[in-house]
Amino acid sequence: MNPSRHPTPPASPATALSVNVNKVALLRNTRHLAIPCVTKAARLCLQAGAQGITVHPRPDERHIRRQDVFELADLMQAWPDREYNIEGNPAQNLMDFIRTLRPRQATFVPDGADQFTSDHGWSLPQDAERLAPWIAECKALAVRVSLFMDPDPAQMAAAKALGADRVELYTEPYAAAWGQPQQAAVLARYRAAAQAALDAGLGVNAGHDLNRDNLATFVREVPGLLEVSIGHALIADALELGYGATVRAYLDCIRAGMAAAA
Ligand SMILES: CC(=O)[C@@H](O)[C@H](O)COP(=O)(O)O
Numbered sequence: 229m230n231p232s233r234h235p236t237p238p239a240s241p242a243t244a245l246s247v248n249v250n251k252v253a254l255l256r257n258t259r260h261l262a263i264p265c266v267t268k269a270a271r272l273c274l275q276a277g278a279q280g281i282t283v284h285p286r287p288d289e290r291h292i293r294r295q296d297v298f299e300l301a302d303l304m305q306a307w308p309d310r311e312y313n314i315e316g317n318p319a320q321n322l323m324d325f326i327r328t329l330r331p332r333q334a335t336f337v338p339d340g341a342d343q344f345t346s347d348h349g350w351s352l353p354q355d356a357e358r359l360a361p362w363i364a365e366c367k368a369l370a371v372r373v374s375l376f377m378d379p380d381p382a383q384m385a386a387a388k389a390l391g392a393d394r395v396e397l398y399t400e401p402y403a404a405a406w407g408q409p410q411q412a413a414v415l416a417r418y419r420a421a422a423q424a425a426l427d428a429g430l431g432v433n434a435g436h437d438l439n440r441d442n443l444a445t446f447v448r449e450v451p452g453l454l455e456v457s458i459g460h461a462l463i464a465d466a467l468e469l470g471y472g473a474t475v476r477a478y479l480d481c482i483r484a485g486m487a488a489a490a
């Protein structure tokens with residue numbers, strides 16, 4: 229489909245929304261019926277204005293399978309103004325996808341093969357030596373590199389020194405603190421980590437357990453946020469509201485956060 233014929237998305241907020249479609253694949257994998265369709269979900273999210281699609285093809289293929297990664301790459305060819313973000317551990321299966329598909333962004337996540345979900349970032353400088361060649365290879369392929377990191381200001385300069393373009397702040401601790409007495413203190417850590425990343429010359433992404441309740445505050449409070457990748461809560465909302473209305477609701481949350489920050 230000619231991209232020029234796609235519906236014009238609403239005015240894009242500075243913070244891009246990348247929809248993670250892992251959980252569409254998880255539901256699909258529970259029957260041999262190819263529904264719900266992962267590429268249809270991605271297309272509907274893009275049509276509603278999502279600026280990107282994210283997948284995390286884990287080695288056990290519990291949700292996103294190799295074929296999904298390739299079919300989504302084909303879909304993204306028709307949306308040249310949107311971004312494809314492939315997440316994974318470069319020590320496992322990620323680099324084969326990067327070499328073959330050259331997505332706009334690769335997000336390095338230090339997950340073990342059988343990990344329940346992502347629950348921590350890289351440790352720098354401890355992980356630096358082994359990450360450096362993978363980062364260099366991605367850069368040589370013109371693939372932007374984002375490192376999944378805990379909100380630790382002290383590690384941001386090392387991420388930049390490694391050649392990373394961005395960091396993705398792991399936001400589960402923020403989501404867990406949402407509405408709790410410690411919310412302000414936790415949010416202050418993310419502000420400090422983002423500012424340290426910006427000071428080091430890194431772009432700032434964020435993700436994990438963001439949702440319609442906690443997103444606007446995070447966008448308002450965290451400086452320089454370029455992208456949020458959101459899957460679990462967004463797909464859960466889409467089961468109730470549909471993909472289009474859900475994506476528009478999340479874009480509204482981002483806009484509200486940007487407006488409050490202005
Ligand atoms: C890296 C991260 O926080 C998520 O993008 C990750 O994809 C979640 O993985 P699951 O969808 O398997 O929980």
Ligand SMILES: NCC(=O)COP(=O)(O)O
Nearest residue numbers: 248435436437457459460
């Ligand atoms: N990098 C975070 C992501 O892609 C989605 O995380 P979640 O919203 O499924 O927790």
